[in-house]
Amino acid sequence: MATKRLLIVTHTFLPHVGGIERVVYEQGKRLMRHGFDVTVLTSRMNTPEGYMVGGIKVRCYDSLNQAFGLGIPYPIPQINSFKPFLKSVNEADLVHVHGHPYLSSLFAAKLAKHVGKPVVVTQHNTFIEYESGFWDHMEWLNDATVGKQVLKSADRIITVSNATKRYVLSLGAKPQKTSVLHNGVDTDRFKPSPQAKAKIRRKLKIPDDATVILTVRRLVYKNGIDTLLESAQIAAKQNPKLIFLAVGKGPDRDAVKTKIQQLGILDNFRLAGFVPDAELSAFYNAADLFVLPSKSGEGLPLVALEAMSTGLTVIATDVGGIKEVMLKDHGKLVPPDDPEKMAKAILEFAQTEPSAQKTALHSISKRKFSWEGNVKSLIEIYEELI
Numbered sequence: 001m002a003t004k005r006l007l008i009v010t011h012t013f014l015p016h017v018g019g020i021e022r023v024v025y026e027q028g029k030r031l032m033r034h035g036f037d038v039t040v041l042t043s044r045m046n047t048p049e050g051y052m053v054g055g056i057k058v059r060c061y062d063s064l065n066q067a068f069g070l071g072i073p074y075p076i077p078q079i080n081s082f083k084p085f086l087k088s089v090n091e092a093d094l095v096h097v098h099g100h101p102y103l104s105s106l107f108a109a110k111l112a113k114h115v116g117k118p119v120v121v122t123q124h125n126t127f128i129e130y131e132s133g134f135w136d137h138m139e140w141l142n143d144a145t146v147g148k149q150v151l152k153s154a155d156r157i158i159t160v161s162n163a164t165k166r167y168v169l170s171l172g173a174k175p176q177k178t179s180v181l182h183n184g185v186d187t188d189r190f191k192p193s194p195q196a197k198a199k200i201r202r203k204l205k206i207p208d209d210a211t212v213i214l215t216v217r218r219l220v221y222k223n224g225i226d227t228l229l230e231s232a233q234i235a236a237k238q239n240p241k242l243i244f245l246a247v248g249k250g251p252d253r254d255a256v257k258t259k260i261q262q263l264g265i266l267d268n269f270r271l272a273g274f275v276p277d278a279e280l281s282a283f284y285n286a287a288d289l290f291v292l293p294s295k296s297g298e299g300l301p302l303v304a305l306e307a308m309s310t311g312l313t314v315i316a317t318d319v320g321g322i323k324e325v326m327l328k329d330h331g332k333l334v335p336p337d338d339p340e341k342m343a344k345a346i347l348e349f350a351q352t353e354p355s356a357q358k359t360a361l362h363s364i365s366k367r368k369f370s371w372e373g374n375v376k377s378l379i380e381i382y383e384e385l386i
Contacts, residue, residue, distance in 0.1 A: 003035055003036070003037050004035070004037065004093050004094065004382070004386055005036075005037045005039070005092050005094075006031060006036045006039070006093065006382075007039050007040075007041060007092035007095045007096065007108070008024055008027075008041070008096050008097075008098065009040075009041045009042070009088075009095065009096070009098065009108040010024050010040060010041075010097075010099070011042065011043060011074070011075050011098075011099055011102040011105075012042060012043055012073060012075065013025075013040050013042035013058060014053045015047070015053075016045050017277070018218075019301065019302050020098050020124055022277075022302055023160075023183060025053065025054065025056070026184065026371045027371070027375055027378060028054075028056045029054050029056060030371060030372065030375040031378070031379070032055060032056070034375070034379060038057065039056075039057045039058075039059060039088060039091070040059070041059050041060075041084065041085065041104070042058060042060055042061075042104075043060065043063040043065065043075035043077070043104065044061060044062050044063060045065060045075075047060055048060070049084075059088055060084070061077055061081035061084045061104070062077070062078040062080055062081055063075035063076055063078060063081065063104075064076040064078065069251060070251065071218075071221070071250060071252070072130075072135065074101075074102065075104065076103060077103055081107075082107075085111055088108075089108060089112050089115060089117060090115060092112075092117060093386055094118050094120065094382055094386055095112040095118070095119050096119075096120040096122065097109055097119065097120070097121050097122075098122050098124065099124060100121055100123050100147040100150040100151050101139070101142050101143060101147045101150075103146060105146075105150045106149055106153075109121070109149075109150050109153035109154065110149075110153060112153075113153050118155045118386065119153055119154050119155050119156075120155065120156045120157075120381065120382070120385070121150060121151060121153075121156070121157045121158065122159070122160070122181075123157065123159050123164050123168050124299045124300075125298065125299045126163050126164055126166075126167045126296070126298065126319075126320045127140075127143075127296065128296055128297030129295060129296035129297065130221065143171055147171055148171050148172050151168055151171055151172060154177060155385055156177055156178075156381055156384070157179070158178075158179060158180075158381065159179070159180050159181075159299070160180070160182060160300040160321065161180060161182065161299050161300040161321020162321060162324060163298075163299065163320045163324070164299040164300070164321060165178055179381075181381075182325065182369065183300045183305060183369070183374065184305070184371035184372075184373065184375075185302065185306055185309045185370070186309075186371060187309050187362065187365055187366040189281050190281050190284060190306045190309040190310045190365075191281075191309060191310060192285065192310060192311040192358040192359065192362055193281075193282075193285050194285075196281070196285040197286055200282040200283060200286040204245075204270070204272075206243055206245075207241075209241060210243045211241055211242050211288045211289070211350045212243050212244075212245055212286055212287045212288050212289070213232075213242060213244045213245070213287065213289045213290075213291055213350075214245050214247065214284065214286070214287035214290050214291070214307070214312070215228060215245075215247070215290070215291045215293065216246075216247045216248055216275075216283070216306075216307075217246060217250075217293075217303075218248050219246070219249060219252045219253045219256055220252055221252060221295070223250075223293070223295070224293030224294045224317060224336065224337075225246065225252065227293045227317075227336070227337055227339050227342060228244065228291060228293040228339075229256065229265070229269065230263070231340070231342035231346065232244045232265050233263040233264070233265050233339075234340060235346045235350075236268040236269075238347055239347060239350060240268070242268055244268060245272055245286070245287065246269070246270070246272060247272045247274075247283055248272075248274065248275075249274045253271070256271065257271065281306075281310065284306060284310035284312060287307075287312055288312070288313075289315060289350065290303075290304070290307035290313065290314045290315070291315045291342070291346065292315070292316035292317065292322065293342065294316070294319050294320070294322075295317070295336050295337060296320075296336070297319070298319050298320030298321065298322055299321050300320070300322070300324070301320075301322065304322055304325065305365065305369050308330070308361050308364075308369075309361070309365035309366070309369070310358075310361075311358025311359065311362055312358075313331050313332075313352075314326065314330070314331040315331060315334065315345045315346060315349065316331065316332075316333055316334070317333070317334055317336040317337075317342075318333040325368075325369070327361070330360075330361055332348075
């Protein structure tokens with residue numbers, strides 16, 4: 001079989017860290033093992049015009065990135081970006097764009113249709129609610145213009161959850177073109193390890209008898225870090241041995257540090273900052289529980305799958321597609337923006353012995369959410385179009 005040339009278009013890519021970047025990387029490296037020639041086209045963020053990540057070729061276009069400082073990752077391609085877009089599309093047999101709202105997705109999809117190349121769109125999130133109503137309105141306007149045009153150009157639309165599918169259908173996506181493909185998890189990396197747990201706890205100076213509640217979140221409003229802080233204050237009053245550990249960085253970090261002081265939980269809430277991907281599995285192993293406090297916008301968060309694969313009970317807000325992968329008796333859903341109910345769930349599961357469920361959770365994750373199964377289904381979609 002001749003090598004198929006695949007162009008993947010994403011608004012940002014590694015070394016910039018995010019959920020879409022991780023999905024593109026995990027799928028891309030496995031697609032190469034199946035004989036695809038993969039190129040990623042992305043915005044240039046302090047990177048060369050071209051580079052490699054794990055064997056994946058990356059080509060960059062120049063963009064305006066001012067919105068990133070506001071917690072809105074929306075690069076705007078500059079005029080000179082037309083050349084790398086056209087070159088990349090012309091060289092491909094199929095164009096796969098990630099995220100319907102981005103101008104990069106629109107440019108690539110329209111160029112692909114113009115030159116007769118099939119287009120696949122993957123949509124990751126549902127509607128994101130911002131702290132400011134102005135940005136909510138701008139998102140709605142962008143959906144009604146850029147987003148709808150991207151979806152209209154697609155030969156196939158993939159959504160990472162049923163919740164995301166309902167979102168794109170509300171924007172005019174054709175049901176017959178749209179299917180759900182849940183994200184995967186690297187179960188070889190994210191697995192229970194008592195040795196890793198002991199090592200990272202020593203490094204972080206966490207007492208052996210502490211119960212660690214982990215979250216892995218970008219520190220922005222929509223990710224619900226304010227709700228988690230308030231629930232931490234409530235829960236720590238009843239159980240002082242709880243230690244909340246937040247992995248991630250973001251524009252609201254200083255505000256979060258101030259809030260920790262104001263709430264009087266300096267001994268119970270720690271900010272670990274950015275953790276390299278290679279070290280992330282150790283932090284999951286350091287924890288006893290995982291909390292996902294999102295307010296909106298979740299399609300199917302990778303961090304929840306990683307936590308479950310490491311054997312952690314997941315307490316999550318009932319937004320987006322998280323309910324589609326939550327396992328009975330191994331987690332709990334609570335309403336968003338409700339610190340009292342979140343604290344109650346944390347205190348409830350903090351009293352349980354988690355070790356017995358770890359192997360079972362890892363086995364379930366391996367069976368239901370492997371990247372290998374995800375990519376096999378993705379290739380079937382590609383083969384219908386090429």
